Amino acid sequence: MRQYVLRRLLIAVPSLLGISLVLFTVLALAPGDPFSDLATNPNVPPEVGLALRAKFGLDDPVYVRYLHWLTAMLQGDWGFSFVSRVNVDTLILQRLPTTLYVIGSSQVLALLVAIPVGVYAAARPYSLFDQLANTLAFIGFSLPTFFTGILFILVFSIKLDWLPLVYSTDVNASGVRWVLEQIRQAIMPVMVLGLFQAASMTRFVRSAMLDVIRLDYVTTARAKGLGQATVLVKHVMRNAMIPVVTLIALQIPAVFGGAIVTEQIFRIPGIGSLLISSILANDTPVVMAVTFVFACLVVLFNLIADVLYGWLDPRISLR
Numbered sequence: 001m002r003q004y005v006l007r008r009l010l011i012a013v014p015s016l017l018g019i020s021l022v023l024f025t026v027l028a029l030a031p032g033d034p035f036s037d038l039a040t041n042p043n044v045p046p047e048v049g050l051a052l053r054a055k056f057g058l059d060d061p062v063y064v065r066y067l068h069w070l071t072a073m074l075q076g077d078w079g080f081s082f083v084s085r086v087n088v089d090t091l092i093l094q095r096l097p098t099t100l101y102v103i104g105s106s107q108v109l110a111l112l113v114a115i116p117v118g119v120y121a122a123a124r125p126y127s128l129f130d131q132l133a134n135t136l137a138f139i140g141f142s143l144p145t146f147f148t149g150i151l152f153i154l155v156f157s158i159k160l161d162w163l164p165l166v167y168s169t170d171v172n173a174s175g176v177r178w179v180l181e182q183i184r185q186a187i188m189p190v191m192v193l194g195l196f197q198a199a200s201m202t203r204f205v206r207s208a209m210l211d212v213i214r215l216d217y218v219t220t221a222r223a224k225g226l227g228q229a230t231v232l233v234k235h236v237m238r239n240a241m242i243p244v245v246t247l248i249a250l251q252i253p254a255v256f257g258g259a260i261v262t263e264q265i266f267r268i269p270g271i272g273s274l275l276i277s278s279i280l281a282n283d284t285p286v287v288m289a290v291t292f293v294f295a296c297l298v299v300l301f302n303l304i305a306d307v308l309y310g311w312l313d314p315r316i317s318l319r
Contacts, residue, residue, distance in 0.1 A: 082283050083281045106189075205240070
């Protein structure tokens with residue numbers, strides 16, 4: 001197992017290098033200049049703007065700038081934010097825990113909803129429960145997250161006044177009350193992201209279960225006198241979860257994309273809102289670092305999915 005993980009990490013290095021090269025080239029060739037305001041500001045001498053461009057190497061060729069960025073990043077220097085005037089890694093480390101907390105909680109919620117609903121629907125196909133679950137799943141992934149986010153705000157924040165309208169990191173509380181306030185203000189964004197993911201996962205779990213439940217070894221297990229619950233849990237679910245793990249790994253980029261929109265709606269101070277504000281301000285070092293962090297997280301989750309394959313199905317070799 002250790003050799004397999006190490007080999008996968010080595011394979012991921014060229015992928016991350018290719019991703020970083022594409023991202024850096026696109027951002028370098030994109031229109032916009034972080035120091036364009038200085039050129040139109042009469043209070044700033046022209047030589048100041050030229051000195052700043054020379055300091056950050058903005059007039060160098062793209063390949064030279066990329067090599068400088070890559071060398072600095074390998075040494076732990078992620079760059080300097082032109083807008084916030086602080087190091088990029090400091091900005092990301094301040095906001096990444098909030099994003100991972102919201103995304104992780106939404107994924108846990110999606111799994112807690114999708115797996116039992118999908119399994120029960122597959123165990124009783126075309127029943128009333130199955131039809132109701134399919135209908136709600138279609139509605140769930142047909143509604144975009146920005147619509148459900150605004151709807152949740154209108155109902156639970158404005159109409160009922162149950163939940164806070166804006167996510168805040170400065171909660172004036174301590175101990176258990178602080179924990180409860182953190183959970184309370186995360187309920188709406190987690191529900192928006194989690195239910196959206198659960199809708200598509202439910203359909204996929206149901207389909208995977210139906211594919212496995214018709215196989216001969218399942219019929220043999222039932223003929224031996226095993227109960228329905230034992231057959232489903234021990235003989236069907238484990239094999240059916242393999243394509244579900246693949247789906248979850250492939251949906252990670254979509255989850256981060258949805259998190260960017262959700263963070264804007266609920267004013268969550270995560271890296272998604274940091275990315276949007278940096279794009280609007282032409283703060284290219286921050287945009288480059290945040291998108292590269294997203295790429296690293298996607299590669300990491302795909303590695304975790306590959307490791308889970310071997311645990312779910314021992315026939316899959318990890319050599």
